[in-house]
Amino acid sequence: MLFEFDLPTLYLKLNNWTAKYGEIFQFELLGKKFVSLNSSEVLREAFNQEPNATITAARSPTFYGKYILDNYSDIAFASPNQDWTRRRKLGHQVLRAYGEGLSCVESQIKRNLVSVKEYLRSNENKNLDPSEIVEEFVLNTVEILTIGRSFGRNGKLQKILHRLDDLVNLVANPGYDALYGIMPFLRHFPFQMTKNINELHRTKQQMMEHLETLLKDDTTEKGIYHTLKEVMEERDDDGKQWFTQENASTLLMNFVAAAYLTTRGTIMSMIQILAKRPELQKSLQREVDNVIGSDREPSLADRRSCHLTEAFIIESLRYISHVPLLILHAASQDTTISGYTIDKNTIIVPNVWTIHHSEKEFDDPFIFKPERFLDDKGQLLPSNDPVRKRVFAFGSGKRNCLGEVFARSRIFLFISTLMQLAKVIDPDGKSLPDLLPKNMIPGIVLQPQPFEVRFILRSK
Template sequence: MPPGDIVYIPTYGTSIMILGSSKAIFELLDKRSAVTSSRRDTPMRHLDGIRDEWRRHRRAFWQHFTPNATKRYLAIQSDFAHMFARKLLSDPSGLKQHVRYTFAGAIVKVAYGFTVGETNDKYITLMEKVTEGLQAFVPGRYLVEFLPIVRFVPPWMPGARFHQDFAVWRGAADEARKGLYLRTKQGLESGETSQSVLAKLLETVGDEGHEREIAENVCMVAFEGGADTTYSTLQSFFLAMSLSPEIQHRAQAELHSVVGPDRLPTHDDRPALPYVNAIIKESLRWQNVLPLGVHHTTTEDTVYDGYFIPKGTMLFPNTWTCLHDPEVFPDPDRFWPERFLGPDGQLDPAVRDPSKYTFGYGRRICPGKHFADASLFINMATVLHVFDISPPPDEDGKPVRIEPRMTNGIMSYPEDCRCTVTPRSQRARELILEDH
């Protein structure tokens, strides 16, 4: 077995295994997904306020996010991408808030049918709190995960901070879930909310009891799973662009020849834009948002390459290693979209596709992947078509070189993605302001 293929970390009451190669990940999480698709029922999951019943939730979710179903949401994604461009034009320094609004806003519109407030939206603020809670799934961050007895420690004891943390996250999750449901329901009654995933689910399951709870959870999970992952990926894209003017110029030349100066890109342009597609792949690879994926738990004992893996082991796929393997991606820390293109300038199918890794594995693979991919495309293509992105200036006006570094945690974000965003021309400015 190659060194680091699997690393087993025995801890009190829990076994953790890090899967460090493509072979180990696909063998265990994909081929053996019948016994590796649980999420450990840790005290965390009881405390975090979300009931499991994963299969029913997942089935309900998939129906609304298949590649075909996702086509229904492309117009909403485009509207939000145009709004994003307008926000960047009027307030370029608010980049992070605008990225947040664009993705969270599109998901809320699709899932619940209404448009979130443009600033300080209650639900976006609540979701920021909830995603802080998702960080709790970092192995070892909270003692409670490994010493279940600690769960019964009273909140006033030193070291029992999880009680307070969980109370905040659970409160935020409950408030968001209930509030979003009520808002949708009232909106449907008054005619203010348009068609949405929740409205469709309520049509089929009715609006009482347990089935309704599943419908609420499905939409909440879309918001939870979708908003921060895309938020981080788009921030990494801005950072990469500010560091690589030649990449921007090549993408802009491609957009100019395919889309022209008189309109903004649409999803229909995508097949004719191999270089922009290569930028998306590289953005998913370069600083991937879930470096250790999301853990899967074994539901039976199993053996891998002669190593015994007990039931209940948490398997963490080392997605980062697979996407930074120098044998597969030469000079892996460099943002270099050309790696995905063949000599004919088209995407080369022989190069490892990062989306086979970043979106997870087996039966747990991200059900929002088609939605995420389409959303990243329209936002990146729109931004590249009308803006130049460059490093931020220091006090003397000289460009600051930002070191690409990511935060720690199960989800990771660029530590610093400051950049200068300016419209490319007077024509670009007009295009942004036109009513689309």
């Protein structure tokens, strides 16, 4: 029970301990050594300055990485070595090619927003749990990224991806991972978790088989999987295949899992925050009206002129801090951080939730203030401004998130479209609590509690 319930809320305990023990402290849990990094300065010394940047880029061994991700064939759970460096570079390349630059991808995403618009129009002024439409939007973008087009919530691919995500969330839960990591033979006993593990293997297989089928369709639209297939054909000088089927399926699993819960959590939280702040909504709508107007759809080029919308996204990521401890790192050799000796194999806990809610780092950290990221002319602070540099929502250094640009641009398109089209208000006959960072549902990725809102179309 300790495993299941304490580890997902470890970030709250670490926040209390930071008040007692300061910017960096070590502790032991389940027989393992941990070091918690609790200030932006210490985190940067560990992740951005050599030799620590290289030493702390390792991951600790996990059951999930070993048994689900084919013995660390992936990017996110593997420790660096030569092959990993090539995989991470490939991950960057495919995300840049399919997720960030191509206008055809942008137009696909905009087409995807049409169903969001239809949903808002046909459900106007009704009490709604927005998760259904947010999940469909996020999974559609994942489908477009993966195979170049989306098939909607009733399509086979989306059903597989949804199930895959649910299972990853259960199986990668740090409590179960720790338990199965210590006693991996448990996976042969008929517990519910064993059933989940087996179903996850089958669902991964189903995803790959379905992608193979879709690959045969006669279409010009391409996604990451088309490129991965080509890379699987490559051979090194010694004839070795450097990127295998296991690498492809686990890379896709990383992307699907990393893209879904994180983006869902951000957009859902932003909707709840908006419903409680009519003044902020008015300012965002004014910006969207001035920059985009109502006759055309928002596009990624508008990000440059929508300073408040961008600040709203960054402040939401800081305030909710829904990946509270990033993915845990590990020390690949003995080192020193902030004067403390850190032994090889110590698990490194980037205590980002605490950094984002520390008075030393941010004024009024528990108050939601997008303006903290704007200068006195209302322009977004540059990314190298000290205030922006204290936000670690996507990590920092050698293991930072590969999908940051993709995620932020999708969130921008969703929120600017929403502000162009509708006003978000409290539900009818029910109360909607303000979103409080300490009340999120625990997990590797925190989620807001279920809630309902109403959408009122602006054209009326």
